[in-house]
Amino acid sequence: MPVVVQKYGGSSVANVERIRQVADRVAHTRASGRDVVVVVSAMGDTTDELLALARQVSANPSGRELDMLLTAGERIAMALLALALNQRGVEAVSFTGSQSGIITSDSHTNARIVEVRPFRVEDELQRGKVVIVAGYQGVSYKREVTTLGRGGSDTTAVALAAALGAEACEIYSDVAGVFTSDPRVVPAARRLDEISYEEMQEMAGAGARVLNAQAVEFAKERGIVIYARASSGSDEETVVRRFPPKAPGRVVGVASETGLVLLTLGPNAAPLAPVLELLDSRGAGAKQLRYDAALGVSLVLSLENLHDYGALRAELSARFPAVALHEGLGAVSAIGAGINARFATVRECLRLLAADGILVQGLATSRFRVSLLLEQAAIDGAARLLHRELVERSF
Amino acid sequence: MPVVVQKYGGSSVANVERIRQVADRVAHTRASGRDVVVVVSAMGDTTDELLALARQVSANPSGRELDMLLTAGERIAMALLALALNQRGVEAVSFTGSQSGIITSDSHTNARIVEVRPFRVEDELQRGKVVIVAGYQGVSYKREVTTLGRGGSDTTAVALAAALGAEACEIYSDVAGVFTSDPRVVPAARRLDEISYEEMQEMAGAGARVLNAQAVEFAKERGIVIYARASSGSDEETVVRRFPPKAPGRVVGVASETGLVLLTLGPNAAPLAPVLELLDSRGAGAKQLRYDAALGVSLVLSLENLHDYGALRAELSARFPAVALHEGLGAVSAIGAGINARFATVRECLRLLAADGILVQGLATSRFRVSLLLEQAAIDGAARLLHRELVERSF
Numbered sequence: 021m022p023v024v025v026q027k028y029g030g031s032s033v034a035n036v037e038r039i040r041q042v043a044d045r046v047a048h049t050r051a052s053g054r055d056v057v058v059v060v061s062a063m064g065d066t067t068d069e070l071l072a073l074a075r076q077v078s079a080n081p082s083g084r085e086l087d088m089l090l091t092a093g094e095r096i097a098m099a100l101l102a103l104a105l106n107q108r109g110v111e112a113v114s115f116t117g118s119q120s121g122i123i124t125s126d127s128h129t130n131a132r133i134v135e136v137r138p139f140r141v142e143d144e145l146q147r148g149k150v151v152i153v154a155g156y157q158g159v160s161y162k163r164e165v166t167t168l169g170r171g172g173s174d175t176t177a178v179a180l181a182a183a184l185g186a187e188a189c190e191i192y193s194d195v196a197g198v199f200t201s202d203p204r205v206v207p208a209a210r211r212l213d214e215i216s217y218e219e220m221q222e223m224a225g226a227g228a229r230v231l232n233a234q235a236v237e238f239a240k241e242r243g244i245v246i247y248a249r250a251s252s253g254s255d256e257e258t259v260v261r262r263f264p265p266k267a268p269g270r271v272v273g274v275a276s277e278t279g280l281v282l283l284t285l286g287p288n289a290a291p292l293a294p295v296l297e298l299l300d301s302r303g304a305g306a307k308q309l310r311y312d313a314a315l316g317v318s319l320v321l322s323l324e325n326l327h328d329y330g331a332l333r334a335e336l337s338a339r340f341p342a343v344a345l346h347e348g349l350g351a352v353s354a355i356g357a358g359i360n361a362r363f364a365t366v367r368e369c370l371r372l373l374a375a376d377g378i379l380v381q382g383l384a385t386s387r388f389r390v391s392l393l394l395e396q397a398a399i400d401g402a403a404r405l406l407h408r409e410l411v412e413r414s415f
Numbered sequence: 416m417p418v419v420v421q422k423y424g425g426s427s428v429a430n431v432e433r434i435r436q437v438a439d440r441v442a443h444t445r446a447s448g449r450d451v452v453v454v455v456s457a458m459g460d461t462t463d464e465l466l467a468l469a470r471q472v473s474a475n476p477s478g479r480e481l482d483m484l485l486t487a488g489e490r491i492a493m494a495l496l497a498l499a500l501n502q503r504g505v506e507a508v509s510f511t512g513s514q515s516g517i518i519t520s521d522s523h524t525n526a527r528i529v530e531v532r533p534f535r536v537e538d539e540l541q542r543g544k545v546v547i548v549a550g551y552q553g554v555s556y557k558r559e560v561t562t563l564g565r566g567g568s569d570t571t572a573v574a575l576a577a578a579l580g581a582e583a584c585e586i587y588s589d590v591a592g593v594f595t596s597d598p599r600v601v602p603a604a605r606r607l608d609e610i611s612y613e614e615m616q617e618m619a620g621a622g623a624r625v626l627n628a629q630a631v632e633f634a635k636e637r638g639i640v641i642y643a644r645a646s647s648g649s650d651e652e653t654v655v656r657r658f659p660p661k662a663p664g665r666v667v668g669v670a671s672e673t674g675l676v677l678l679t680l681g682p683n684a685a686p687l688a689p690v691l692e693l694l695d696s697r698g699a700g701a702k703q704l705r706y707d708a709a710l711g712v713s714l715v716l717s718l719e720n721l722h723d724y725g726a727l728r729a730e731l732s733a734r735f736p737a738v739a740l741h742e743g744l745g746a747v748s749a750i751g752a753g754i755n756a757r758f759a760t761v762r763e764c765l766r767l768l769a770a771d772g773i774l775v776q777g778l779a780t781s782r783f784r785v786s787l788l789l790e791q792a793a794i795d796g797a798a799r800l801l802h803r804e805l806v807e808r809s810f
Contacts, residue, residue: 132663132756241659243638264636268527284709292778293765296758305757308705311778312788314679314739315710344709361527362700363691370688383687383706386781393707 023186027059027177029193032251034064043104059155059177062093083128094154112150122158131166136183171232182242196250197258201274214259222388226353227277268358271410278350279323286316350399353391418581422454422572426589427646429459438499454550454572457488478523489549507545517553526561531578566627577637591645592653596669609654617783621748622672663753666805673745674718681711745794748786
């Protein structure tokens with residue numbers, strides 16, 4: 021029987037009423053003659069609430085115990101959904117990430133899936149049951165419980181779809197697919213009918229929340245087609261799959277993110293390696309590391325996956341006084357396959373922002389992306405501006 | 416009948432004796448019951464010789480006439496190969512890029528394939544003939560003859576394979592596949608049995624000559640498996656296809672390139688946009704554009720696809736005296752999926768080069784690559800050093 025993997029995010033299971041709606045949809049899919057694996061996140065803001073509790077009892081909570089704590093969130097959601105399905109007469113069984121065979125690296129709070137051994141999931145599907153799997157969590161080779169970082173339930177769903185040979189992976193959230201920009205910031209943003217893996221990876225990497233970047237990478241590697249839909253049940257969707265760009269050089273979307281810090285270090289100021297070693301030891305993976313002998317070093321830190329920026333800043337200042345930190349930054353990015361074959365898009369972005377009086381603090385390009393580093397307060401306006409001039413014109 | 420596309424590079428058809436060997440191989444493949452499309456480059460150094468002739472008759476040859484001139488090279492090779500096959504009793508017909516339906520953008524000397532309409536190729540295959548196609552060339556929507564830039568015959572082959580639904584695309588050259596580094600520079604380099612599209616793209620983008628980066632991108636988009644082999648007939652090969660990395664973070668190869676120029680512009684020195692406009696107008700696509708308000712602008716130009724660097728330099732100096740150009744540079748790059756999840760590889764590269772007294776002029780990272788900008792004279796030694804310490808250890 022064909023297998024379908026459905027993933028429901030935190031807002032889709034935020035309360036009992038919504039869990040009942042998800043159960044209805046799952047029961048409906050099961051009745052259509054397919055095996056169903058459901059991946060669930062924790063209810064609503066549970067994860068953030070648990071994190072806040074941890075901070076109240078410990079100034080510097082250990083990663084291992086944080087992971088033990090946070091994984092309780094999906095455990096609650098999955099058990100409730102199994103109960104709701106049983107209530108409807110649908111046989112269902114829930115499994116933790118560990119029980120589902122989600123094997124990860126051993127970096128607590130930000131692990132990566134390295135292998136999936138879904139033997140118990142397969143056994144229960146064969147018995148005709150709906151299988152509910154806790155997203156966002158797994159178990160390391162050292163047998164410790166781990167979590168996958170923000171958006172990790174998407175990765176659980178795609179990795180399971182690949183391991184099970186599923187025909188599709190459906191990602192349900194509170195928005196109906198992938199938009200050309202965040203509709204809350206850019207009202208003119210439109211839903212994309214389809215987007216390539218590469219463009220979706222860049223959108224996610226540049227701050228779009230709808231799909232996790234590692235999940236898209238997994239899907240690309242394994243050729244899994246992703247359907248992004250709203251759990252509210254509209255028929256609209258975005259299909260993420262492999263296809264050649266329709267018009268190379270076209271800007272498909274504008275994504276933005278905040279909470280960035282620009283670290284710079286003038287030429288000959290201090291050796292780079294010990295700075296990088298300190299960042300590594302604090303788990304501060306950086307975007308866009310760049311060094312030029314004539315100009316110096318620059319790199320962009322994201323506060324999102326950094327658990328204690330204050331401590332990092334203190335240690336940087338103490339050990340490397342030449343390091344300058346520019347806080348309160350964000351980035352707005354124009355994304356599209358082939359947009360950097362020439363400088364036309366970069367120049368247009370610089371022209372538009374200058375005409376609007378927006379100061380550009382930094383700029384970086386990759387094959388699929390032009391990213392502009394701006395003061396946080398300027399991000400939303402810049403996103404609307406670039407979306408209007410670069411995306412809406414081709415509507 | 417299954418179709419196979421075989422591409423033979425310039426050295427594989429460098430003289431009559433080699434063309435006869437290619438004809439033998441093609442005849443053998445045809446006799447095995449497959450339809451064969453052969454893509455050929457110009458013989459040996461024909462293209463460079465034609466370019467030198469053009470420079471002797473014109474100080475500033477137009478792109479259109481250059482393309483008319485250069486496309487004569489493949490025309491000679493394809494006709495000779497067709498004759499050699501006919502001589503063996505194998506029916507063969509040759510087509511130019513235009514006749515084969517290779518539709519490109521209109522940028523002369525560096526066009527991109529946008530569509531393939533291989534109707535005449537298909538008709539002749541149905542008639543049982545071997546079809547020989549001129550690589551590296553096409554025709555724009557404006558009906559002008561174009562060329563695809565260095566390595567463009569690979570792209571012709573992959574694009575044709577995709578359009579014809581071929582089961583495979585075989586790329587024959589004078590080396591038996593893809594190596595962990597250039598064996599002429601790094602004697603310890605080994606052939607890779609297989610490599611992912613992404614890693615191959617990064618290797619090609621970082622200077623490895625064996626496959627063209629755009630060709631690999633095409634293959635990735637269309638799911639075409641590439642077999643890279645030596646035309647001499649050894650059984651060794653490298654398979655380029657989609658697969659998950661065996662060990663994320665492992666360095667799979669070291670690639671290098673020379674002929675780079677670092678352009679820098681201190682903070683507040685001059686506006687960036689007019690500099691980029693000048694570069695665009697001279698067709699000088701740059702790698703790694705980076706700007707930080709505190710440090711300034713840096714970008715790396717490659718002389719390879721720049722037809723008149725002297726004129727560009729003169730105009731840059733005249734109009735933007737603050738622009739500094741650091742010539743005579745090269746880059747050595749470590750490549751592998753996931754090597755930049757942490758800074759470990761960057762730090763190891765910096766440590767190894769420093770211990771060897773090699774001065775690093777610049778550094779840039781991407782998801783799959785750590786690139787170090789060095790004086791050209793240091794490139795080969797640095798490639799051997801990084802290969803020994805980062806690649807050979809896992810042999």
